[in-house]
Amino acid sequence: MENFIQGTLTLFSDFTSIMIFIGGLLGGMFFGAIPGVSMLTLGAIILPFTGSMTPTDAIMLYSVIYCSGVFGGAITAILFNIPGAPENAPTAFDGYPMTQKGMAGKAVGAAVLCSAFGGTCSALLMMSATPLLANWAISAFGPPEIFALVFFGIAVAASVGSATIWKGWLSVGLGLSIALVGLDPVAGIERYTFSITYLLAGIHFIPVILGIFAISEVLLQAEKRATGAYKAPKVNLDFPSFLEFWKLKIAVARSVVIGFFAGILPGIGATLAAFMGYSEAVRWSKKPEEFGKGQLEGVVSSETSNNAATGAAMIPLLALGLPGGALTAMMIGVFQMHNMEPGPLVFQNSSKLVWVVFAAMFFANISIFVLGWLQTKTVVHLLRIPFHFLAPAIMLLATIGSYAIRSLTMDIFVMFAAGILGFFLRRSGYSVAGIVLGLILGKIGEQNFAQASQMMHYDIMNWIGRPIAAGLLICGIGTFAMQFYRLVFTKKKTYVIDD
Amino acid sequence: MRKLPRNQWIEFGFWMFFTISAFALTFGFDREVNMYKFGAAGWPRIIIAVVFFAALGQLLQSLFKAEDPDEKSATDVVSEETHEPLGINMWLMLGVPLVYALTVESLGFYFTTPFFLMAYLYLTGERRLGFLIGVPIGIYLFLSILFTKFLYVGLPTGNLPGFYGFGTWVVEILQ
Numbered sequence: 001m002e003n004f005i006q007g008t009l010t011l012f013s014d015f016t017s018i019m020i021f022i023g024g025l026l027g028g029m030f031f032g033a034i035p036g037v038s039m040l041t042l043g044a045i046i047l048p049f050t051g052s053m054t055p056t057d058a059i060m061l062y063s064v065i066y067c068s069g070v071f072g073g074a075i076t077a078i079l080f081n082i083p084g085a086p087e088n089a090p091t092a093f094d095g096y097p098m099t100q101k102g103m104a105g106k107a108v109g110a111a112v113l114c115s116a117f118g119g120t121c122s123a124l125l126m127m128s129a130t131p132l133l134a135n136w137a138i139s140a141f142g143p144p145e146i147f148a149l150v151f152f153g154i155a156v157a158a159s160v161g162s163a164t165i166w167k168g169w170l171s172v173g174l175g176l177s178i179a180l181v182g183l184d185p186v187a188g189i190e191r192y193t194f195s196i197t198y199l200l201a202g203i204h205f206i207p208v209i210l211g212i213f214a215i216s217e218v219l220l221q222a223e224k225r226a227t228g229a230y231k232a233p234k235v236n237l238d239f240p241s242f243l244e245f246w247k248l249k250i251a252v253a254r255s256v257v258i259g260f261f262a263g264i265l266p267g268i269g270a271t272l273a274a275f276m277g278y279s280e281a282v283r284w285s286k287k288p289e290e291f292g293k294g295q296l297e298g299v300v301s302s303e304t305s306n307n308a309a310t311g312a313a314m315i316p317l318l319a320l321g322l323p324g325g326a327l328t329a330m331m332i333g334v335f336q337m338h339n340m341e342p343g344p345l346v347f348q349n350s351s352k353l354v355w356v357v358f359a360a361m362f363f364a365n366i367s368i369f370v371l372g373w374l375q376t377k378t379v380v381h382l383l384r385i386p387f388h389f390l391a392p393a394i395m396l397l398a399t400i401g402s403y404a405i406r407s408l409t410m411d412i413f414v415m416f417a418a419g420i421l422g423f424f425l426r427r428s429g430y431s432v433a434g435i436v437l438g439l440i441l442g443k444i445g446e447q448n449f450a451q452a453s454q455m456m457h458y459d460i461m462n463w464i465g466r467p468i469a470a471g472l473l474i475c476g477i478g479t480f481a482m483q484f485y486r487l488v489f490t491k492k493k494t495y496v497i498d499d
Numbered sequence: 500m501r502k503l504p505r506n507q508w509i510e511f512g513f514w515m516f517f518t519i520s521a522f523a524l525t526f527g528f529d530r531e532v533n534m535y536k537f538g539a540a541g542w543p544r545i546i547i548a549v550v551f552f553a554a555l556g557q558l559l560q561s562l563f564k565a566e567d568p569d570e571k572s573a574t575d576v577v578s579e580e581t582h583e584p585l586g587i588n589m590w591l592m593l594g595v596p597l598v599y600a601l602t603v604e605s606l607g608f609y610f611t612t613p614f615f616l617m618a619y620l621y622l623t624g625e626r627r628l629g630f631l632i633g634v635p636i637g638i639y640l641f642l643s644i645l646f647t648k649f650l651y652v653g654l655p656t657g658n659l660p661g662f663y664g665f666g667t668w669v670v671e672i673l674q
Contacts, residue, residue: 184532400646
């Protein structure tokens with residue numbers, strides 16, 4: 001506690017530090033909300049300038065950007081079905097349907113509150129147990145556990161937002177199939193590339209996400225407009241009530257735990273955290289068929305998880321010097337620019353820096369709540385923009401967003417092609433959420449499956465010796481069994497589509 | 500067993516074509532990998548099998564699950580609500596973005612985008628000349644300035660003579 005107070009005083013006693021804190025907060029929110037130019041773009045742009053800052057200010061700036069950047073993308077995901085970053089994609093699954101139902105204020109409010117809550121819990125956990133948790137997570141979670149986690153996530157994904165469970169599986173299978181394109185993760189053998197150089201690196205998931213969410217939505221709305229069925233979404237500024245949140249307390253607590261542990265694991269980070277948080281919400285729900293159609297719990301789970309991952313991602317970075325993702329890798333660069341190395345010695349040699357960073361992350365999450373509340377009251381009015389202004393702007397934003405990642409015009413083509421495919425699939429009752437889940441989890445799953453198989457010497461009995469992996473695999477198989485049971489023994493239809 | 504509408508057979512045919520061709524293509528990269536028993540084709544074949552059985556399951560469910568006319572399957576709901584044939588206007592709406600995506604590399608973002616936005620607005624039913632010109636230009640200028648000047652995002656300038664010159668000229672002005 002004493003360290004935290006000291007860190008807080010250091011942070012807020014210096015005018016420059018305060019300005020850097022505010023700049024990082026607003027910059028992260030702004031860049032996080034624009035597809036294609038995520039918080040990573042901001043991190044890359046400012047990297048050269050951090051050389052002139054103190055190491056404490058520089059690392060603090062990146063940690064604040066990380067917190068606010070993960071939240072920023074939720075707004076566009078909810079209002080326009082454009083996730084600002086991959087970790088906000090599950091937020092769009094239910095956030096956008098809520099907007100269509102005239103509950104945009106409630107969805108944005110939930111995102112604000114849960115982002116702030118998830119991030120704050122994560123910061124508190126990070127402060128209390130960084131070295132201990134880092135060592136445990138690194139030793140207990142290897143490729144078998146990560147594969148089992150992905151398997152479990154995929155098993156749940158099929159039940160999100162499709163007309164039938166089979167269509168859910170087809171959607172997930174399509175996403176997994178798209179993830180196959182490129183080089184195989186073990187030996188680098190070309191698969192489904194058709195000798196096209198562009199496909200060697202695989203199909204990037206950001207153009208697919210932008211196409212499948214934003215472009216397909218514009219096309220569907222355009223079709224409704226052409227047939228006279230278009231209805232502008234109602235603008236509603238109602239914040240979710242305390243009672244609504246209280247009902248979701250278990251979902252929030254579960255998402256904090258999932259997000260936090262996913263965040264600790266190097267290379268997993270906020271994206272998988274958000275997907276896993278969402279999948280678990282679906283799995284535990286008594287009405288899984290309602291997800292993808294505007295369930296507040298969907299927004300709550302996704303946003304709590306991805307923000308809970310932010311504090312956790314700092315744990316392996318600070319305690320072991322292992323970056324969990326791209327932004328934390330940039331932080332290593334910042335450390336090195338100041339002739340420092342993150343790792344166990346940081347706690348002894350640069351205790352002040354560590355506690356300023358911890359305090360900054362804590363207050364950044366508190367600030368998200370205040371700024372986010374103001375944002376809810378203002379940004380929802382964007383929905384008043386008429387369709388003929390909004391549609392071209394969304395298309396152009398998606399175009400720039402997909403091109404900006406790798407500067408490849410082929411990504412623009414992939415984005416529009418994914419949009420058209422998404423348009424037809426949504427009209428036919430397939431789940432775009434399932435496709436995206438399959439696409440993101442597929443790459444991680446295959447890589448870890450290959451490593452796990454080698455580690456386990458291809459002997460299924462060896463999995464039993466890893467209780468976490470075995471437990472997750474059993475849960476995944478149980479989920480399959482439950483889906484099949486519902487399919488065979490539930491007479492009345494369970495799944496209804498919203499399109 | 501009930502008679503299925505044509506679109507469901509088309510859907511099933513699509514998935515069969517997808518899985519069979521994807522499976523056939525796996526033989527093109529079915530090579531042994533040192534230290535990895537399943538090789539490069541093992542994982543893809545599992546995925547293809549999942550898609551194949553899901554497509555089969557979907558077909559069987561549609562054929563056998565909804566015999567009672569009072570009990571509609573979800574598929575019926577889909578076919579009633581969203582399988583309306585697309586009009587020529589909608590097909591154009593799907594085609595125009597692809598044409599834009601294919602031309603943006605050679606003609607450049609700065610040249611093609613205003614025309615694309617105008618065409619798209621026209622197809623969505625906008626006929627007021629002021630809006631048809633003003634809205635695309637406004638959005639184009641706002642986003643171009645934001646990304647080119649303030650966010651330093653390099654956008655395609657085109658590679659054909661004349662168009663490349665135009666693209667770089669616009670970038671110079673914006674910056």
